[in-house]
Amino acid sequence: MDSQQQDDGHIIMIPYLAQGHITRFLALARFISQRKPNIKITFVSTLLNIRCLQSAVTSDKNIHLAELPFSSADHGLPPDSNNTDSLPPHLILTLLLASQTLKPSFDNLITEIITTEKRVPDCIIADCIFGWVHDTAKRVGTFHFGFTSGAYGSIMYGSICLNLPHRKNDGSNDLIEEFHVPNFPDTATKDSPMFKFIQKLTSMKSDGMLCNSVEEIDVVVWTIGPLLPSYLLQGNKNNASVVSHSRTGKEFGISPESCIEWLNLHKISSVLYISFGSESAISTSNMKELALGLENSGKSFIWVLRPPSEFDAKSEFKSEWLPEGFVERMNETKKGLLAKKWAPQLEILCHKSTGAFLSHCGWNSVLESLSQGVPIIGWPMRAEQSFNSEMMQEEMGVSVQLANGNEGQVLSEEVQKVIEQVMDSSKGEEMRRKATVIAEKISAAMREDEDGHLIGSSVGAIDDFLATVTTKKVLV
8 A cells, every 4th residue: 555545544434234325335335435546445345245346346446345254144144145136025033133243343443443553444434234343443543424324314214213102291200102193103112123223323422314216305414416327417307318337237127218218218218117125015915906006007117126025035926916817917018117126216207208206215216207307106125215205205205105114005096196196196297396406406506517527515524524534533
């Protein structure tokens, strides 16, 4: 390492074992590398995740990959399950709990880095789910920063979990009554394994928070987003041939080129895109009702199909999970494009034919959609997604919530009603107008000036963050 690179510092990054988390961490690493051309970034994950990333980082000499040993079978998980994408919903918590066993290997890695470089890394940026990183950072005397998606939803979710059970009294100090927080899962009790885990997180003790958001639409922290490909932020809605070549080892169930070709056949804002992300799935009964509502609405759509929540996520898709003859009718009428497991979401959302997004309201998906002025039909599933959905509906006016969670039964009539409301009515037009305003704000947070230099609130935030970690000493 030369002296100039030494001066620009060394940052360690460790994302949670989920594709959406890994993708955004990698985007953050590239953003930091762009702002500090000689900085060293060590990107840490399990062996199988690192293998998927190797081809994606070959062009960036500043990003180095480091492997941590992890055997999923040792924790009652299927072999080679190093990522939530390959797991059914009921095993997500198992992987989350198992990920805590990465700590000893991570500690050893940091010690080796310090011994080799004869200095302490400038900071460790860890997924907020990996609160145990705080102890490692304090032990070696460096900063620990949590990295999360949207600030509002994450803060609300964390605060509610940390304060379970929720109680109030009648003013007499004699009667204490527990109450339920609206739009928060009924399973959120102090005895729930998931919420016990959340309460043990130590990210609340971190030295600061980085969020993949923009200060113009979110709670003010270090908002350093949107961590999206540049073509999404340059008004390319009318460019029907944009294809992203920034991948992280995942293969789509349908090619970007095929999607664009199909979208080119449709009118502006006439297509509904449907995806529940890489971790969520709806029940078989809800899948059938959703399909019937889609068909009855008469709207064209692209639907990313994953096995229902009752089945293994790796299962081959079965036509009986949908209404009888549905697949054949969609193939014949060309009304619906069905993609198995994966689809090029970025390309779909930035196409001019896409008019709305039925989403689980994970923040990555929210940001990608709103960056293109595409309103959202919300169907949150877990964690902070309910709060993201509420904020978009009540505060931003860019979303209508169809359902919340996967426990209840959704009816095709309601599906049809909401789709028509968002895509046809005057309310839908108003939602699209507001989404376009938000898209302009997101674009302004990270844009190029006339000389080709990046400017905007998020650029200022990342520069302030880097100045902080490279000039201040850690109190230990």
